[in-house]
Amino acid sequence: MIRRGLFLAAPIAAVIFAAAPLVAAEPVEQIATGAFDVKAAPEGAADAPIGTYKLDKVYHGDLDAIGTGKMLTVDTATKASAAYVAIERVTGTLAGRKGGFALDHVGTMARGTPTLHIAIVPDSGTDALTGITGTLDIRIEKDGKHFYTLRYKIPG
Template sequence: MGRARACVRPGRPGRTGARGAFAEGTVRRGAGQAGGDGRAAGVDVGRVRISKEFTGGPTGSSVVRMPSVLDGASGPAAYVAVERVTGSPAGRQGSFALRHAAPGSHGERPAIRVVEGTGSGGPEGITGVFEPEVDEEGWHGHVLDYALNR
């Protein structure tokens, strides 16, 4: 498992996000299961399944399925992913899905959004944006700016 610690954001405890609720926490990544289609015509396509544990807000776990295109030098050049989160945003136990789209490994930030209509149980009707935060030491945190429209 990777190391994790809380995101430190001075002056923002209990902050309300643009969508009504704001949660911060840490992400602990489990070992991934890699596979790939190999290199063909100069393009190296890979895929991985990653498990995560969340603490803070929301608490819970997830499974990510991620195909990617590798650039051969610095890792994924681009990726898309679907992530099923099971946990409790705002103390409401249930599940929802996130979709990832990342243009590459050259400084672009990934876009990770809640897939509308996927909330079940407590987070039914959830919408929002998930922002990963990685510091210079590789510690992973996250911010979930969301609304529960139910």
């Protein structure tokens, strides 16, 4: 009698587990930190107060990469008030994964108080960084050295 019950229970359990949908786990946020070097070269004659620049960056640390981009800036008549937007393509290695992604920069300075938002452009990840999402924070120290904190998620 017991043997017959076990044989009946096994097919029922298989049907229950087969019918349950598989749910992909949400990627865990990771943090990459390090320093970076940046060169911003003006392009053409400035159309005051608007300027355009070519960006060249080298990222060190958890992100070992090269960044290239374009930046558009505007100054105002008020000292320490300005804004910039930029698009940057980053290619290299992030935590052992080779690939690239694009960054979207939006920065404002209001009488010396900065607001900065840098985000990974959706669906811009390539190779082992396909699907990457996240944001990048920048810190500039008094001696002019630049540091980054990249908060990101990669599916799979």
